Amino acid sequence: MAAGEIRFRVRRGGGADDPEARYQTYTLRVRPRMTVLDALVAIQNGQDPSLGYRYSCRVGMCGTCALQVNGRPRWACRTRLQALGERVTLEPLTNFPVLRDLAVDMTPFFDKMKRARAWAEPTGAASSEPARIPPESRERGRIEPHIECITCGICYSACSMVGHDPAFLGPAALNRAYTLVCDSRDEIGPNRLANLADEHGIWRCHSQFNCTEACPKGISPTAAIQGLKRRAVADGAKSFVGSILRGRAPGA
Ligand code: SF4
Numbered sequence: 001m002a003a004g005e006i007r008f009r010v011r012r013g014g015g016a017d018d019p020e021a022r023y024q025t026y027t028l029r030v031r032p033r034m035t036v037l038d039a040l041v042a043i044q045n046g047q048d049p050s051l052g053y054r055y056s057c058r059v060g061m062c063g064t065c066a067l068q069v070n071g072r073p074r075w076a077c078r079t080r081l082q083a084l085g086e087r088v089t090l091e092p093l094t095n096f097p098v099l100r101d102l103a104v105d106m107t108p109f110f111d112k113m114k115r116a117r118a119w120a121e122p123t124g125a126a127s128s129e130p131a132r133i134p135p136e137s138r139e140r141g142r143i144e145p146h147i148e149c150i151t152c153g154i155c156y157s158a159c160s161m162v163g164h165d166p167a168f169l170g171p172a173a174l175n176r177a178y179t180l181v182c183d184s185r186d187e188i189g190p191n192r193l194a195n196l197a198d199e200h201g202i203w204r205c206h207s208q209f210n211c212t213e214a215c216p217k218g219i220s221p222t223a224a225i226q227g228l229k230r231r232a233v234a235d236g237a238k239s240f241v242g243s244i245l246r247g248r249a250p251g252a
């Protein structure tokens, strides 16, 4: 291979229209500061217009370009080739069905966002008056590290528990739910938590931190899930004590 060239081994097929998964090799002369996404565009334009992949913003804002680079989930548009060596393997994100080549179907991921009710449901007070959470408040401090998620699916792909239990809500949906459970403007907070506290929700997480290590936004979904677990335990303890004080057997 000539200097300045990289050999790309790219997973092709795997979708309904082309079910036979295989690897195809492309060699490309690369420029300094080129990214994985630049290489995919160059290969598609110059060598193989049939290559399937997805992107939109090219600047780390939309999250649509996520794929596996040398076995690790990453954003194609923010991964420079320089540090990757002369051979680069590109594959679709794991834990997602493949649509075509490197493009995956995000439906299971967003279905789980829906299961976690990942949208704010404000209180009556919040809808009549502009609600404020002061920037220096403890509430804001809890929520702040978890709000920059762009739903790229990298954490979901990195999570071994999603691979083990496809019904597991996964790190991104639980991270989002944590921001809402902590938010005093959200009316269904306790009910939202009850909905998450089952064997396919927070208790499935084994705190392996794979999601946290992989998230390109520096978010720790593991910490969010731990926060949800603490709240679930505290709520359970409160209801236990309450039932004793009321002179009833817990759960009766
Ligand atoms: S938590 Fe991070 S890795 Fe997971 S979807 Fe959001 S931005 Fe992507």
Ligand code: FES
Pocket (backbone or CB within 6 Å): 055, 056, 057, 058, 059, 060, 061, 062, 063, 064, 065, 066, 075, 076, 077, 078
């Ligand atoms: S293309 Fe938008 S994050 Fe990469």
